[in-house]
Amino acid sequence: MNDITRLDPGPRMSQAVIHNGTVHLAGQVGAPGGSVTAQTTAILEKIEALLARCGSDKSRILSATIWLASMEDFAEMNAVWDAWVDPGNPPARACGESRLATDELRVEIMIVAAQAG
């Protein structure tokens, strides 16, 4: 029996885990050292690619949790987010400040989504 599907399993984590029609993505980050715009753009591209592999897409995101290394970057991150989000299907969202794994990482986004029905 395996009712759980894991994408890109590694020694520390999987990039996506699917169970009972719900997709849990690992916290996604961009290339260290890039601008907040560049990192956010890269993160959202990674999220789209992972969701596609899970049989989901950005219109089916249930919740997004966003960590910023500095809340000073809130407006810059939001500009990318607002242009990307599906305007008819925005998720629940929360955004807080949290220092990330390295200081060159400015943004991390965690997603819970629904598979296509």
Add this chain to the structure above:
Amino acid sequence: MNDITRLDPGPRMSQAVIHNGTVHLAGQVGAPGGSVTAQTTAILEKIEALLARCGSDKSRILSATIWLASMEDFAEMNAVWDAWVDPGNPPARACGESRLATDELRVEIMIVAAQAG
């Protein structure tokens, strides 16, 4: 097909998203500048109102994640929380410190709940 219901969808987020009997609320905050007691009270009122619109209530909260701008406010937030939580049905909970979108916001609470069966 739409098996996902979104409440108060805006350009950035929805306030609640329902899928497969599970309710995901956006991070709720109170009025900027109010006391921790006032902000926590307002947040819990908003959560109750959103859950009611989702066909749920505080007895059906599965998990709560609480961010405090300063952990110095832990006791003050908890006093409001402890008086509010359904004593027969407390959720899983975690509380960490995270600077929020503006410095006048002291508390943010994220909820996952079950719709009525």
Add this chain to the structure above:
Amino acid sequence: MNDITRLDPGPRMSQAVIHNGTVHLAGQVGAPGGSVTAQTTAILEKIEALLARCGSDKSRILSATIWLASMEDFAEMNAVWDAWVDPGNPPARACGESRLATDELRVEIMIVAAQAG
């Protein structure tokens, strides 16, 4: 009707909440003042014990959210995590820095898991 099961309900939270085959654990912490290794080890033991009581186990973890009081402890926490995680079934994971309820707490881990099918 009760389609929600709560383990160790207290005045503030439950340690685990089960609904619709999904297990939500409260944020787990170790003994205050212990090393990061000791706290992480204790946390993972608590998680295993809670999951067992929920009819789940570490091979069925869907996502893990890790808060570190200081990101300086990332490598020390990861050494314990990497040795513990089910190598065939790693969860989605995110790790951020967040000051915890007391300064003697260095690590807190939140788990969402699937019950056995």
